[in-house]
Amino acid sequence: MQSSPASTLRRAHRGVVATFALVGVVNGILAARLPGLAAKLGLDTGDVGLVILSWGVAATVTMQCMRWIVAALGNRLLLRVGTPLITVAVGLIALSSSFPLLLAAAAGFGVASGIAEAMMNAQGSLVERRAGRPLMNGFHAGWSAGAVTGGLLAVLLAALDVSYTASVLGVAAVAFPLALAVGWSYLDEPAEKEEATHRRNLPGVVYLIGVVAFLALLIEGLVADWSGLFLVRDLRTTEAVAAIAYPAYELATFSGRLFGDRLRLRYGSRSILAVAGTTTALGVLLVVLAPSAVWAIAGFGLTGLAVCVVVPLCMSLAGALAPGRPDAAIAQVSAIGYAGLLVGPVLIGFVAEATSLRIGIATAIAVALLITAASSRIPQRLPAEPEFASEAAGTPAGVGHDSSQAPRQP
Template sequence: MSTEPPAGAAVIAAHPPDTARLTRARWATVAVFLLLGTLLGTWFSGVPRFQEGLRLDEDALGMVLLAPTVGSLIGMQLAGRLVGRFGCGPVVRCTAVTLPFTLPLVALSARPAAAVAALVLFGVVDGVQGVAMNVHGIAVERGLGRPVLSGMHAAWGVGALLGGAGGTAATALGLTLLEQFSIVAVVMAALGAVVGRWLLPRDAAGGPQRATGAARGWRAGWTRSVAALGIMGAGVMLCEVGISNWGAIFLDDERAATVVVASLGYVAFSSAETGVRLVGDRLNRRLGPVATVRGSAIVALLGLAMIVLPPDAGWNLAGFVVFGAGLAVINPIVFSAVGHGTSEAAELAISRYTTLIYTGVLGGPALIGWLANGIGLTAALACLAVPLVVVLAGSGLTAAAKPR
């Protein structure tokens, strides 16, 4: 029997993966997700004071709050080109330092028009960072040869909770919105500069694939696979924002729960989602992406049934927990499937995918409201089973999520 090493073994031995650098890059990416979540949690907690400062009624506030979403959609389209030219690490490093300072610009706005401009800028940088940090996470996965993206998404949830708590503390201390946003900006930018040193350089091995020439056009990245996975991701986001926006109203109106109990619905949902994401990578490694997504969709369907069927607020709250646990790891795995499975540049595929899932973010609350007017809120929430069945049917597409 031959004792010669298999083909390519000499190359692998000569160029082993830099595990230490990849490990540092992994935790740096976790930190960036945490920082972004904290920034967004800070903004969400400051919206009431922002509204009061500009004296906006509900209709005007709703229109102004569309600005960061529009900006994010623009940023997502720019992100693919920026990452392709400069690399995901440098783009994440730049946005981690610059994004925090867009919040004080929002607080400085004396007129709604200026606030809209500042929020569009906030959204653009946020959209670029959102794509770049997911591409960076996928590059780290490819280098390490194992899934790590779910834990990164968990850090975002933890950051959002920290930002919200910080906003509550700032209000209690009597800080103005500008003071709060300025303190957060300086601290977050400084932390972003520190962890940015550990991100992968542009030419790092295992980084995103590169497309050249005509493939860099605006239509690049729109493949059938990305579209199909994008529909799955949009369905998951529709479920998330549907429960986030309407869960408390459901418990209040349909189950006659107290205000405290009604407010616990979102807390239970988001806490379960974040907690399961912390162990999501282990589940993915043990079960494989297809089985994990398939099982998660079934768990989410069970949780949805516990929310809409029993006429008991206690069972419904337990349903929020199960529903959040079921949704938790689906999108991180689908992100990996998009990044690892594309034949084009990963950054382009991720930018297109994030654009598609935003349709669920934008349309989810309005769709539930429209259905609720016609068939009632309980039946409208029950309709969330449809996108979950779509995820269940398309779970085989996530086989590409295994890093190679």
């Protein structure tokens, strides 16, 4: 018996949330146990920076390629491949016994992440457009919930003295069959047909949104990759306490994203970005001035609470601003944005080598203020938002019509 359009949409909604959560879990345990990886292979700050560079370059190049590949294959097929590949790559990182093997595994993780991260945002945008209401912050809240789970699991395993290899490999083994199973819930739509002469001519605002995503993800990468090492090496805390920083950050992002879609409806895109950038700068400043681990963790939490709404908003708007080519627009924003995860941690690593990790982290204050500055170039209300206005007024979008027939382009 064929499912109704409404039940298919609900199943896809749950599937996208589950996908974001799975990817969040594996990223959470990788980030929180990074000091364990450094200890296992005897890595110094520069070595860690090279590992992050290997992953980041692979992810960024892959995401840029996704803009054209998705036009031929569609996001459902690519996401069904990319999500399980992430879990395989994480397992290879856990099994790496030397620095060269670790660099290769990190590059593989970057390729898998490049596919999955871009395509799960494209799938989320498709579900959002079919539903006729903003959902992207909710999907990213699933990622945050997964990252919190992975991070707290890392704290527990570190406290129990479970080895880095056993911890990360165990999570990857559990996540792999789940990633395969959830793939059958995704929505399908015809692959985008782009004329060759138009492939480089996405609307200019798409690239601006990509820059804003780049700035936000630079800060997110800083927290993910350096928070634990900062607490251990600068504030002299234990590895178990240091592992709390990342799940605390992700718990804050989860909380913020629960309200992100409502805030977007109420205040508009420009206001959300301006406040997020300024508050993020204050959070990083608290980290830099922190005299103890408690204050630093609080600063990372404030940073997460503020910056968390930026990337979901960017992905949602990208899908709305390129009629007929939402997947290509999201892939392009992903490629620009996720380069921030490459540049940020590597920049911090180089600055930390020359000065100190505290000074390196301080560079993120200027980056956050650039988000505030860039927000002035974003219209207060973009085409994606008037369609959702009924929900802000208390009338659920889609009432009185089949949500599966909602306009595919806001």
